[in-house]
Amino acid sequence: MKRKSKNPENRLGHLMSLPYTLYFLLFVGFPLVFSFILIFHKWNVITPMEWVGLRNFIRLSQDKLFFQSILNTLKFLIIHIPLQIVVALLLAVLLNQKIKARGFFRAVYFLPVIVSGVVITLLWRQLYAYDSGLLNTLLTKLGLSRIPWITHPDWAMPSIAIMATWKNVGLYIVLFLVGLQGIPRYLYEAAEIDGARPVQQFFFITLPALNSTIVLVIILSTIGGFSLFIEPFVMTGGGPVNSTLSAMLYIYNQAFYFGHMGYAATLGFFFAVIVLIIVLIQKKLVEQKDT
Amino acid sequence: MKKFWIYLFLIVGGLIFAYPFLWMISASFKPEMEISHVGLWSSHYTLESYKAVMHKIPIWRSLFNSLFVSSCVTLSVIFFGSIVGYALSRLRFFGRDLILGVILFTMVIPFQITLIPMYILMVKFGWVDSYAALIVPGMISTFGILLFRQFFLDIPQDLIDAARIDGCNDLMILFRIFWPLSRPVIITVGIISFMGSWNDVLWPLIVIRVRELMTMPQMVTLFAVGGQAEAQLGAELAAATLLAVPIILVYAFFQRYFIESMATTGLKN
Numbered sequence: 333m334k335r336k337s338k339n340p341e342n343r344l345g346h347l348m349s350l351p352y353t354l355y356f357l358l359f360v361g362f363p364l365v366f367s368f369i370l371i372f373h374k375w376n377v378i379t380p381m382e383w384v385g386l387r388n389f390i391r392l393s394q395d396k397l398f399f400q401s402i403l404n405t406l407k408f409l410i411i412h413i414p415l416q417i418v419v420a421l422l423l424a425v426l427l428n429q430k431i432k433a434r435g436f437f438r439a440v441y442f443l444p445v446i447v448s449g450v451v452i453t454l455l456w457r458q459l460y461a462y463d464s465g466l467l468n469t470l471l472t473k474l475g476l477s478r479i480p481w482i483t484h485p486d487w488a489m490p491s492i493a494i495m496a497t498w499k500n501v502g503l504y505i506v507l508f509l510v511g512l513q514g515i516p517r518y519l520y521e522a523a524e525i526d527g528a529r530p531v532q533q534f535f536f537i538t539l540p541a542l543n544s545t546i547v548l549v550i551i552l553s554t555i556g557g558f559s560l561f562i563e564p565f566v567m568t569g570g571g572p573v574n575s576t577l578s579a580m581l582y583i584y585n586q587a588f589y590f591g592h593m594g595y596a597a598t599l600g601f602f603f604a605v606i607v608l609i610i611v612l613i614q615k616k617l618v619e620q621k622d623t
Numbered sequence: 624m625k626k627f628w629i630y631l632f633l634i635v636g637g638l639i640f641a642y643p644f645l646w647m648i649s650a651s652f653k654p655e656m657e658i659s660h661v662g663l664w665s666s667h668y669t670l671e672s673y674k675a676v677m678h679k680i681p682i683w684r685s686l687f688n689s690l691f692v693s694s695c696v697t698l699s700v701i702f703f704g705s706i707v708g709y710a711l712s713r714l715r716f717f718g719r720d721l722i723l724g725v726i727l728f729t730m731v732i733p734f735q736i737t738l739i740p741m742y743i744l745m746v747k748f749g750w751v752d753s754y755a756a757l758i759v760p761g762m763i764s765t766f767g768i769l770l771f772r773q774f775f776l777d778i779p780q781d782l783i784d785a786a787r788i789d790g791c792n793d794l795m796i797l798f799r800i801f802w803p804l805s806r807p808v809i810i811t812v813g814i815i816s817f818m819g820s821w822n823d824v825l826w827p828l829i830v831i832r833v834r835e836l837m838t839m840p841q842m843v844t845l846f847a848v849g850g851q852a853e854a855q856l857g858a859e860l861a862a863a864t865l866l867a868v869p870i871i872l873v874y875a876f877f878q879r880y881f882i883e884s885m886a887t888t889g890l891k892n
Contacts, residue, residue: 342715344714345710345716345719346717348714349707352703353722356725356729356764359737360729360737362740362744366740367740370739377743426632426633429629437679440641441637443644443871446885447867448822449822449866450840451647454843454862455647455863456643456859457847458658466661469659495765498640503801503886503889504885552889561824566847583735583739584828587739588829597740600735600738600739603735608732616864
């Protein structure tokens with residue numbers, strides 16, 4: 333039943349997609365074009381824009397702090413992603429056994445996912461506190477020494493990565509559970525007949541079958557990790573000694589603390605390109621594996 | 624025996640995820656001296672911390688702001704998402720595939736690139752320090768459009784043909800026939816946009832400076848970071864608890880929908 337008279341549907345179609353068209357022009361198209369203009373200018377919003385040519389890029393190439401903030405973000409990802417996958421897989425496999433109250437456990441593990449990152453960070457700031465924090469109190473009770481969770485440059489970013497894992501892992505448990513439930517039972521039955529132990533079953537059946545879910549988890553947490561902002565903003569303010577200064581926090585400071593709009597736009601542009609390249613490489617690697 | 628270890632592990636895991644929240648709620652009622660205690664019990668429960676929060680910041684006003692902003696965003700995302708989704712799935716018009724291509728393309732663009740220009744746009748519109756800056760840029764979600772489109776594609780054509788014979792136009796078909804069928808999508812899109820809007824802090828921090836218009840997460844963040852809490856742990860935890868409790872309460876009743884919605888979002892991306 334395709335109507336041949338084109339005109340009325342043409343008009344209606346355009347009218348009904350108008351909200352998106354407007355949204356795109358205003359909030360996607362214009363900002364994109366404008367960011368191209370902005371990166372060649374110096375501007376603090378109040379005084380007129382000043383053309384500076386490529387000076388923003390030259391400044392960027394010499395901005396050690398910006399590169400450190402990117403390295404910090406990568407450090408976060410390198411700890412966060414593997415930790416997340418291991419913990420999520422472990423809990424998902426356990427939840428996938430024949431157990432009671434599966435829904436209850438799943439709901440509990442998922443709880444931090446829905447709560448605001450601000451709450452999580454304020455809460456963990458107390459857990460991590462050096463003198464009176466819960467974790468150090470527990471450690472000293474066990475006869476161990478205190479850990480400078482967020483007060484030592486070597487510990488601060490890993491601590492934030494642990495907290496982020498605690499917050500997000502519930503979502504990935506659920507994704508892995510969906511993946512696990514898609515694995516046909518007969519594979520395990522056949523393996524059992526062949527005498528494969530549970531560990532072997534895990535590595536030769538479960539893990540390969542979850543390949544696409546693992547990739548999805550990696551991509552999702554990469555995108556999330558690159559936008560790391562509120563956690564260091566609240567927890568450490570980027571310190572100690574800039575060890576938790578994430579790229580987003582640095583861009584935010586440049587724009588809204590120092591008022592360097594042109595330069596911040598350049599940083600954002602450059603950083604977005606890095607994010608895009610890394611995510612696209614990840615996707616490419618997957619497609620190659622699938623074929 | 625094996626079952627025992629599984630349960631033990633799951634329960635320990637459950638405590639690791641749940642106990643910090645219980646501790647936070649309990650600590651927010653404890654006097655400042657007892658906050659560092661690991662246990663939940665105190666014989667001196669008090670409302671002092673909450674009084675301090677309410678005294679220092681307009682926390683209820685920020686709760687109202689957050690509720691208002693997130694509700695407007697959510698309703699709008701559902702309304703416009705279904706309209707555009709309908710056009711992209713059920714109407715044939717010139718440029719449809721182009722729009723679809725643009726939508727898929729824009730989903731790849733990292734937000735870091737548009738953040739600063741978006742702020743400048745708000746300045747130029749005169750929207751800084753207004754609800755408009757918090758609501759209007761969030762009124763459309765490409766993800767919402769795609770979810771509605773996908774769902775509408777699977778609705779049988781017969782239904783539409785029958786409705787047309789009964790004299791329904793496209794808008795009537797959308798709102799009287801498609802909407803009642805779309806409960807699962809509406810719930811998913813609703814939960815995702817509400818949570819996204821409710822939990823967002825970066826954007827409010829950028830466009831709102833006056834206290835009367837701050838959203839709740841923003842208010843609590845600045846309370847803790849900006850030194851207003853004066854290092855009173857109890858007050859910080861009380862503010863955090865007030866921010867967490869509404870969404871935990873909703874979650875307690877609808878946790879299945881939350882989990883399913885968030886899982887579909889992950890899987891569809």
